[in-house]
Amino acid sequence: MANFTLKVNGKTQQLEVDPTTPVLWVLRDHLKLVGTKYGCGIAQCGACTVHLNDNAVRSCQLPISAVGEQEITTIEGLSENGDHPVQKAWIEEDVYQCGYCQAGQIMNASAFLKKNPNPTDAEIETAMNGNICRCGTYTRIKKAIKKAASTENA
Amino acid sequence: MTLIKTTYNRRSFLKSSALAGGGMMLSFSWLASCKPSPEQIKSLPKEWFDINGFLKIADNGLVTIMSPNPEIGQNIKTAMPMIVAEELDTAWEDVIVEQAPLNTDIFTRQLAGGSQSIRQGWESLRMAGATARHMLIAAAAEAWQVPAEEITTDAGVLSHKASDKSAGYGEMASAAANIPIPEEVALKDINDFKIIGTDRKNVDGPKIVSGKPLFGLDIHEEGMLIAMIVHPPAFGMTYKSMDAETVKSMPGIKDVFPIEVYPEEVEKQWSDGGGIPQLVAIVGETTWQCMQAKKALAVEWEETSKPESSAYHEEALTKLLNTTPQAPAREDGDVKKAFKNAAKVIERTYSAPFLAHNTMEPMNFFANVTSDKAELKGPIQTPEFLEKTLASRLDMPLEKIDIMMTRMGGGFGRRLYGHFGVEAAVISQKMQAPIKLVYTREDDMTQGTYRPAYKVRYKAGLDENGKLIAWHVRGAGANDDLVFENRFPAGAVDNYLAEKHRLDSNVTTGAWRAPRSNFIAGAEQSFLDEVAELAEKDPIEFRLELFERAIANPVGDPEKNDYDPERYAGVLKLVKEKSGWNSGSNDNSMRGVSAYFCHNSYVAQVLDIEMEANTPTVKKVWCAVDCGIVINPLSGRNQIEGGIIDGIGHATYSQMTFKDGKPEQENFDKYQLIRQQQAPKEIETFYVDNGINPTGLGEPSLPPIMGALANALYKATGRRHYSQPYATDKQVVG
Numbered sequence: 009m010a011n012f013t014l015k016v017n018g019k020t021q022q023l024e025v026d027p028t029t030p031v032l033w034v035l036r037d038h039l040k041l042v043g044t045k046y047g048c049g050i051a052q053c054g055a056c057t058v059h060l061n062d063n064a065v066r067s068c069q070l071p072i073s074a075v076g077e078q079e080i081t082t083i084e085g086l087s088e089n090g091d092h093p094v095q096k097a098w099i100e101e102d103v104y105q106c107g108y109c110q111a112g113q114i115m116n117a118s119a120f121l122k123k124n125p126n127p128t129d130a131e132i133e134t135a136m137n138g139n140i141c142r143c144g145t146y147t148r149i150k151k152a153i154k155k156a157a158s159t160e161n162a
Numbered sequence: 163m164t165l166i167k168t169t170y171n172r173r174s175f176l177k178s179s180a181l182a183g184g185g186m187m188l189s190f191s192w193l194a195s196c197k198p199s200p201e202q203i204k205s206l207p208k209e210w211f212d213i214n215g216f217l218k219i220a221d222n223g224l225v226t227i228m229s230p231n232p233e234i235g236q237n238i239k240t241a242m243p244m245i246v247a248e249e250l251d252t253a254w255e256d257v258i259v260e261q262a263p264l265n266t267d268i269f270t271r272q273l274a275g276g277s278q279s280i281r282q283g284w285e286s287l288r289m290a291g292a293t294a295r296h297m298l299i300a301a302a303a304e305a306w307q308v309p310a311e312e313i314t315t316d317a318g319v320l321s322h323k324a325s326d327k328s329a330g331y332g333e334m335a336s337a338a339a340n341i342p343i344p345e346e347v348a349l350k351d352i353n354d355f356k357i358i359g360t361d362r363k364n365v366d367g368p369k370i371v372s373g374k375p376l377f378g379l380d381i382h383e384e385g386m387l388i389a390m391i392v393h394p395p396a397f398g399m400t401y402k403s404m405d406a407e408t409v410k411s412m413p414g415i416k417d418v419f420p421i422e423v424y425p426e427e428v429e430k431q432w433s434d435g436g437g438i439p440q441l442v443a444i445v446g447e448t449t450w451q452c453m454q455a456k457k458a459l460a461v462e463w464e465e466t467s468k469p470e471s472s473a474y475h476e477e478a479l480t481k482l483l484n485t486t487p488q489a490p491a492r493e494d495g496d497v498k499k500a501f502k503n504a505a506k507v508i509e510r511t512y513s514a515p516f517l518a519h520n521t522m523e524p525m526n527f528f529a530n531v532t533s534d535k536a537e538l539k540g541p542i543q544t545p546e547f548l549e550k551t552l553a554s555r556l557d558m559p560l561e562k563i564d565i566m567m568t569r570m571g572g573g574f575g576r577r578l579y580g581h582f583g584v585e586a587a588v589i590s591q592k593m594q595a596p597i598k599l600v601y602t603r604e605d606d607m608t609q610g611t612y613r614p615a616y617k618v619r620y621k622a623g624l625d626e627n628g629k630l631i632a633w634h635v636r637g638a639g640a641n642d643d644l645v646f647e648n649r650f651p652a653g654a655v656d657n658y659l660a661e662k663h664r665l666d667s668n669v670t671t672g673a674w675r676a677p678r679s680n681f682i683a684g685a686e687q688s689f690l691d692e693v694a695e696l697a698e699k700d701p702i703e704f705r706l707e708l709f710e711r712a713i714a715n716p717v718g719d720p721e722k723n724d725y726d727p728e729r730y731a732g733v734l735k736l737v738k739e740k741s742g743w744n745s746g747s748n749d750n751s752m753r754g755v756s757a758y759f760c761h762n763s764y765v766a767q768v769l770d771i772e773m774e775a776n777t778p779t780v781k782k783v784w785c786a787v788d789c790g791i792v793i794n795p796l797s798g799r800n801q802i803e804g805g806i807i808d809g810i811g812h813a814t815y816s817q818m819t820f821k822d823g824k825p826e827q828e829n830f831d832k833y834q835l836i837r838q839q840q841a842p843k844e845i846e847t848f849y850v851d852n853g854i855n856p857t858g859l860g861e862p863s864l865p866p867i868m869g870a871l872a873n874a875l876y877k878a879t880g881r882r883h884y885s886q887p888y889a890t891d892k893q894v895v896g
Binding site for chain 1: 234236374388449836839
């Protein structure tokens, strides 16, 4: 057990936890931020994607001890009212079926668009290839990312 | 307008009114969590009035509609309330949707499976809305002292033209709640629908994109512990012993113990499926602590039956295909003679591996079992059956067991089998504490309940004009017999023989999205493509000829054929037109076609491939669907697209193999699922508009796409595929 000070969604949190605990379980079990999902635990499915500073990372493979001063943003903190352009585009395109993987998809897409605001189809496909959607909403995910890119650039 | 007899249990209405006392609170919390815009909520309601178990109306006209069935991503949580709102004749913007708990007093068939929710809920949902509308009209007639027949409704407003009176539903809700439930009610003419048939967005959308707790895995309750299970590493093994002492002293670990999930005296339901009777349970404070303990725990297992490997399944299924069963499943004409007289004969064998469901949300369940009550919450497609098993396992009457269905992170048939709910209850009972059982991905993928491995052999005979005169299908599956003997082309071929075998396997199997169809459609439609080629006919024309035969002069008793050849031909003609099949510029060099009927719906697809750097890429899929009336075209298209991508993915990439009974794929590093780069670039859906009562969309688009893909791959690469997954298919000829 060790003490950690974490900055999550703009709030500073203190907690005592086993230093090997992945950020995924710190968020879900300790901070009760359950929007970040467990899918595989081995960084293969992308359901647990969060932002570390501005980078999309797999929180299931990120031990709390490796976070340090870096800021964590989860789906709950992506926007105050669920109105980030990517979230809005997801609603507009009615992307989701079961919805379970979508927090990870949205976190990955929003980090990607920040770095590449005008992506081509091929760039979107490559960037999103690490996020599995078992329901098969891939064509809608791509459409929503394009919509978010066009509204952000408008 | 149709008059239907209401079939409510009138006592249940009183009961539901009493039960729904907390409705006001629930709705307030919904309003708070969703932050709807001011124009959406008008103003906060002061009071809610229960009209019937399906809906309540607030004094300001807001309507809460209960969605009775479990939501697994098929979006019935939007579609079912749309049906109620339609007949109630309210504005969809005024509707708040809530998931109903299991309540057999009010609702029937609270089950997600077989693409049946809409089809089987159609009448009761319409009746719920129509009954409420009738009661509101009766209340207004009494208040205004005018004949009820003269009152009209529109978007939640009652009007009486002659006296120039009007009132919102909210104003009449209090009086309507006291109107006796009518013996019969009038349903709308389908041409008057205003909500059904229009695109409506998923009611949970805002919560999904903002990460609100919706799923079973998201449950957190005061004093709740986390539980995990350890199951046998291989099929054919059971628990023997363990040394749990060191693990018990690990940080946060509360207890480690073997559990008897299904002692012999338990009355099991079909939905207990491949639940493993004996497991080891680990209970701790946090998920990570339990995961660490799980890794450190040494359990000894013993063999109970012979471990099976994939090579064995392959060999045993082949052996069955080479064996004539005792009796055919169906036989028309004289197949033997017809093959002897045929000008051309072709025979091909197709096979597919076991598949895991791999819902993105692994199995889990919350349980709080005390001496006099059991409260369960979680992802379950069959809550009614889970409740029955729990009653037997916990020795508790049904009334003392409450089950709440959470939104599910995928179902695909996996959560029809609720053993994990029973496991959670048994662990909670032992711990005398609320627990949330969590499967790791590895637990989930290696538990079993798989789509069975299948093999099927087809043989067709053509006369000198290329007419299909003989058809023989013989299929076999692990714990399943695969062949639907009364489906197409039964009824379209004079000499027809269907045979089936079942291989007993200790690898547990279950329904996986579009059971049996999820393999046999692809095999049959690939074979038909090859038969059409042998007949030197266009694959669509070849199929249409068969349907024409089944329409004009069906073989055998037409009642026995479980498809409608006109609707079948209809989707094929529609997809032919929309895809521009054979229309000059495109010479069909890279396209495949397929059509299939299952779960009461008809689907035909054309799939286009482009070769990019020697790799086939699915450029576009055209999909024609006949599911009768489409409730929500937007979410219907989503289901269809999902089924197509799911079908392409599993046919091309996925498999579950075994070595000495042990699953060789335990997580997504080895078990390949389709990803963004491999998905079709475009999917376009076309519905047949025929006003027939609605059937399901959760499954029907998946089965045929495997055939359309194989047929397009042949055109693109010159290779036919006989063995799934196509990406690893080394077999040259069947």
